[in-house]
Amino acid sequence: MSTSPFPKRNLPLLPLRGLLVYPTMVLHLDVGRDKSVRALEKAMVGENLIVLASQTETNIDDPEPNDIFRMGTVARVKQMLKLPNGTIRVLVEGLSRAKVLEYTETDDHYEVDIFEIKEKEDTDPEVEALMRAVIQQFEQYVKISKKANQETVAAVTDIEEPGRLADAIASNLTLKIKDKQAILEAVDVKTRLETLMRILSDEREVLELERKIHQRVRKQMEKTQKEYYLREQMKAIQKELGEKEGRQGEVEELRKKLAKLTLPEAVQEKVEKEIERLEKMPATSAEGSVVRTYIDWILSLPWTEATPDEIDINKAEQILNDEHYGLEKVKERILEYLAVQKLVNKLRGPILCLVGPPGVGKTSLARSIANSLNRKFVRVSLGGVRDEAEIRGHRRTYIGALPGRIIQGMxxxxxxxxxxxxDEIDKMSNDFRGDPSSAMLEVLDPEQNSTFSDHYIELNYDLSKVMFICTANVMHNIPRPLLDRMEMIYIPGYTELEKLHIVKNHLLPKQLEAHGLTKEKMGLSDETILKVIREYTRESGVRNLERQIGALCRKTAKQIVAGEKKRVTITAKNLNNYLGAPKFRFGLAELEDQVGVVTGLAWTETGGDTLSIEVAIAPGKGKLTLTGQLGDVMKESAQAAFTYIRSRAEQLKIPTDFNEKNDIHIHVPEGAIPKDGPSAGISMATALVSALTGIPVSREVAMTGEITLRGRVLPIGGVKEKCLSAHRAGIKKVLLPKDNGKDIDDIPESVRKELKIVLVEHVDQVLEQALVRE
Structure with a gap:
C-alpha cells in the first residue's frame, strides 16, 4: 500500500483530551474550552472540516502547540448541539490522517497548515497474513476481556481494507493514548498492523495475568469460607461433647502478646504459669474469667517502657514561665531536679507536695511539670477515699476485684x-475498711516504693522512677508519717499585681476563646480588671476571678449576637452594669478610727483574711463574755489578754477595779463561722485597752501575734498569707511578732513596698503603734 499527500491546506484544530479519532470513525464529542469552541465555529463557517489531534498530557487545560501530537485526523462536523451547561456536543466523522506542518493561529483559536494523507488500499499475501493474525488476536482478546460483544467482532472481521481494519480494531481497544497515537502515526499499513499485533499481544498477556490472579483470589476465598465452615462445625461438635470452647484460641492469643513484651523474669514466670492454669480450666469454670482478667492486667502494665527525659533547663523554664506567672520557689525546685537528673542520669523521683488554698494552680502546675519533662501525666483524686483497697487493690478472692488506683494510674x-x-491528699479519711493514708506510706517512701506490692497484682512493682506530686489545701490534715516522706512547697496565694498578669496572659485569652470572642470584640482595661479583683473577689487563688471574667464574656457575647454592638468596651464606670453591685468593700477594713475595734489577721484553709475584733464595756459585776463561735485556743487567748490588762491596769491608766464594776463582751463578727488559733491574742488585748481607755485604734493598722500573761508577743504562722490579706483590704501598717522577722522575705516585694511592717516583741509596743493618741 502506498500513500500520497493532498496539497497543503489550512484548517482549524481542535485539541482532544484522553481521546483519539481514527479515519472512518463516527463519534460524539463534548467541547467546552473557549479556544476549541472558536475553532469549531471557524470550521462551521467553511467546509465543516476540522483537524482533531490529541494532547500529550490530559491534565493540561490550555495546551501549547508543543503539548499536542503532530499527527491527527481530518474530520467532518456532521452535527452540532448546544447543551444547557454551556458545552457543545458535536458529531464528527473521521476522514483521513493529517500531519500538522505549522501553526498559523494560536491566540484566538488553533489553526494549522497540514498535509492530508490519502491511503491506497492494496493487499499482498504478507498483508493478508497480518490481517488474519490481527483478527485472531482480536477475537482472543474479546473472549478474555469481555469488553466487546460478538456483533462488534463480526463487524470488524467483515472489513476487507487492511488500514481501515487496523483503525477499527484499535478504536475498540481500551488503550493508553500513546499506544493509540502509535497506530495513528503508522502511515504504512504493514507497520500499522504489526504495531497493532504487538499491542494486542501485550494486552492479552496482561489480561491472562489478571484472570489468573482473579482465580487465585477466588480459590483463597473459597478456602477461607471452607475453613470458617469447618471451624463452626468443630465448635458445634465441641459444644455437644461439653469440651472447652475457644479456650485454645484465647491461650494462643495471650502467648503471642507475652512473646512481644519484655518483662522482668519473675513477672514472665508468673504469667506463663497463669496461662498454663487457664489452658487446663474447663470453659464452665468461673475462675477462668478471673485468671484471664488477671493476665490481661499484668500484660497491659508498663514494666520496662519509659519515655526519655528531654532535659533542657532553658526550655523547661520557658514552659513553666509561659504557663504560670509567679510561683518562683516551685519553679526553682523543678529546675533543680532537672539539673541533678541531667548530671546523675539516675535519680529517685522526688515526692513534692504543693500546699496552698484552692484556685492557686496546684493541679495545672503539675501538668506543666509533666510537659517540661516530656513525660506522661496521670491524675488520681484522693478526696473522700476511705478504703485501703483503693490504694493497694483488692485480693483476687473477692468478686469484682481490681488493682488499686496507683496501679490503675500506671x-x-x-x-x-x-x-x-x-490530688487532695489532705482529704483522705479512714473507717473500718482500713486507713488509706497508711497504705500511701509505701507509695511515697523513696526507700520502699521500688518494690510496691498491690494486693491484686501480687508482684513487686517499681514506682521509684515515678515523679509523685501531691496537692493539699492544709498541711495539718496530712498524717505526720506521710508528711515526713514529702517535700513541702507552699503556694500561699497571689498579689493583686500577679492576679492582673494572670488575667491578661492566661484567664482572659482562655475565656475569650471559650466564648467565641476576640480582643477586637471585647475591650477590658487594666483598671477594670483591678476593680474586678478588688470589689468582686476576695480570694487567694484566681478561680472565682476566672468566673467573673467568664460572666463578662457571656454578657458581651449576648450583646454582640443580639446586634446591639459590634465591640463591647467594659470600663471601671460601667462594670456595675455587667457584674452588679460590688460584693466587697475595697480599702481599709474600717472606714474610721474606732474605740474598741481592732483589725486582726487570720489564716484559713482558703488563704489569709482580715478579722474585726470588737470589745464593748457595760456596767455589771465583772463578767467576761466571748462570742463569735470562738475555739478553745482563742478563748484562752482572750483570758490571757484580760489577765494581762488587769495586771497592768495602773500603768495603762485604767481603774484598777474595772473588772468589778463592768461586764466585758468580746465579739468576733461573722458569728456563723468557727474561729480558732492563738494569733488573735494581741488584737484582743489592744481592743480591750482601747475600750477601757476610750482611745481609738488606727484604722490603718492590722496585727497578729500570740500574747503571754507577761505581755510578750510570740510568733505565729501564715505570715505571708496574712500580709497578702492585709494588702487586699487596703491596710497600711501591719504589726508582726519580732520572731517572725525571718518570714518577711517570703512576702512579695510589691506587697512589702506598700505595707509598713513593724516587728513587736511586747504589747506596750503594739499599743504605741495601734492607739491614736492626741
Missing part, C-alpha cells in the same frame, strides 16, 4: 516514669 500512663499527681 496502666493509664503506659510508662514507668510518668508524672503522677495525687
Amino acid at each position: 496502666k493509664t500512663a503506659g510508662t514507668i516514669n510518668p508524672v503522677f499527681l495525687l
Whole structure:
C-alpha cells in the first residue's frame, strides 16, 4: 500500500483530551474550552472540516502547540448541539490522517497548515497474513476481556481494507493514548498492523495475568469460607461433647502478646504459669474469667517502657514561665531536679507536695511539670477515699476485684516514669475498711516504693522512677508519717499585681476563646480588671476571678449576637452594669478610727483574711463574755489578754477595779463561722485597752501575734498569707511578732513596698503603734 499527500491546506484544530479519532470513525464529542469552541465555529463557517489531534498530557487545560501530537485526523462536523451547561456536543466523522506542518493561529483559536494523507488500499499475501493474525488476536482478546460483544467482532472481521481494519480494531481497544497515537502515526499499513499485533499481544498477556490472579483470589476465598465452615462445625461438635470452647484460641492469643513484651523474669514466670492454669480450666469454670482478667492486667502494665527525659533547663523554664506567672520557689525546685537528673542520669523521683488554698494552680502546675519533662501525666483524686483497697487493690478472692488506683494510674500512663499527681491528699479519711493514708506510706517512701506490692497484682512493682506530686489545701490534715516522706512547697496565694498578669496572659485569652470572642470584640482595661479583683473577689487563688471574667464574656457575647454592638468596651464606670453591685468593700477594713475595734489577721484553709475584733464595756459585776463561735485556743487567748490588762491596769491608766464594776463582751463578727488559733491574742488585748481607755485604734493598722500573761508577743504562722490579706483590704501598717522577722522575705516585694511592717516583741509596743493618741 502506498500513500500520497493532498496539497497543503489550512484548517482549524481542535485539541482532544484522553481521546483519539481514527479515519472512518463516527463519534460524539463534548467541547467546552473557549479556544476549541472558536475553532469549531471557524470550521462551521467553511467546509465543516476540522483537524482533531490529541494532547500529550490530559491534565493540561490550555495546551501549547508543543503539548499536542503532530499527527491527527481530518474530520467532518456532521452535527452540532448546544447543551444547557454551556458545552457543545458535536458529531464528527473521521476522514483521513493529517500531519500538522505549522501553526498559523494560536491566540484566538488553533489553526494549522497540514498535509492530508490519502491511503491506497492494496493487499499482498504478507498483508493478508497480518490481517488474519490481527483478527485472531482480536477475537482472543474479546473472549478474555469481555469488553466487546460478538456483533462488534463480526463487524470488524467483515472489513476487507487492511488500514481501515487496523483503525477499527484499535478504536475498540481500551488503550493508553500513546499506544493509540502509535497506530495513528503508522502511515504504512504493514507497520500499522504489526504495531497493532504487538499491542494486542501485550494486552492479552496482561489480561491472562489478571484472570489468573482473579482465580487465585477466588480459590483463597473459597478456602477461607471452607475453613470458617469447618471451624463452626468443630465448635458445634465441641459444644455437644461439653469440651472447652475457644479456650485454645484465647491461650494462643495471650502467648503471642507475652512473646512481644519484655518483662522482668519473675513477672514472665508468673504469667506463663497463669496461662498454663487457664489452658487446663474447663470453659464452665468461673475462675477462668478471673485468671484471664488477671493476665490481661499484668500484660497491659508498663514494666520496662519509659519515655526519655528531654532535659533542657532553658526550655523547661520557658514552659513553666509561659504557663504560670509567679510561683518562683516551685519553679526553682523543678529546675533543680532537672539539673541533678541531667548530671546523675539516675535519680529517685522526688515526692513534692504543693500546699496552698484552692484556685492557686496546684493541679495545672503539675501538668506543666509533666510537659517540661516530656513525660506522661496521670491524675488520681484522693478526696473522700476511705478504703485501703483503693490504694493497694483488692485480693483476687473477692468478686469484682481490681488493682488499686496507683496501679490503675500506671496502666493509664503506659510508662514507668510518668508524672503522677495525687490530688487532695489532705482529704483522705479512714473507717473500718482500713486507713488509706497508711497504705500511701509505701507509695511515697523513696526507700520502699521500688518494690510496691498491690494486693491484686501480687508482684513487686517499681514506682521509684515515678515523679509523685501531691496537692493539699492544709498541711495539718496530712498524717505526720506521710508528711515526713514529702517535700513541702507552699503556694500561699497571689498579689493583686500577679492576679492582673494572670488575667491578661492566661484567664482572659482562655475565656475569650471559650466564648467565641476576640480582643477586637471585647475591650477590658487594666483598671477594670483591678476593680474586678478588688470589689468582686476576695480570694487567694484566681478561680472565682476566672468566673467573673467568664460572666463578662457571656454578657458581651449576648450583646454582640443580639446586634446591639459590634465591640463591647467594659470600663471601671460601667462594670456595675455587667457584674452588679460590688460584693466587697475595697480599702481599709474600717472606714474610721474606732474605740474598741481592732483589725486582726487570720489564716484559713482558703488563704489569709482580715478579722474585726470588737470589745464593748457595760456596767455589771465583772463578767467576761466571748462570742463569735470562738475555739478553745482563742478563748484562752482572750483570758490571757484580760489577765494581762488587769495586771497592768495602773500603768495603762485604767481603774484598777474595772473588772468589778463592768461586764466585758468580746465579739468576733461573722458569728456563723468557727474561729480558732492563738494569733488573735494581741488584737484582743489592744481592743480591750482601747475600750477601757476610750482611745481609738488606727484604722490603718492590722496585727497578729500570740500574747503571754507577761505581755510578750510570740510568733505565729501564715505570715505571708496574712500580709497578702492585709494588702487586699487596703491596710497600711501591719504589726508582726519580732520572731517572725525571718518570714518577711517570703512576702512579695510589691506587697512589702506598700505595707509598713513593724516587728513587736511586747504589747506596750503594739499599743504605741495601734492607739491614736492626741
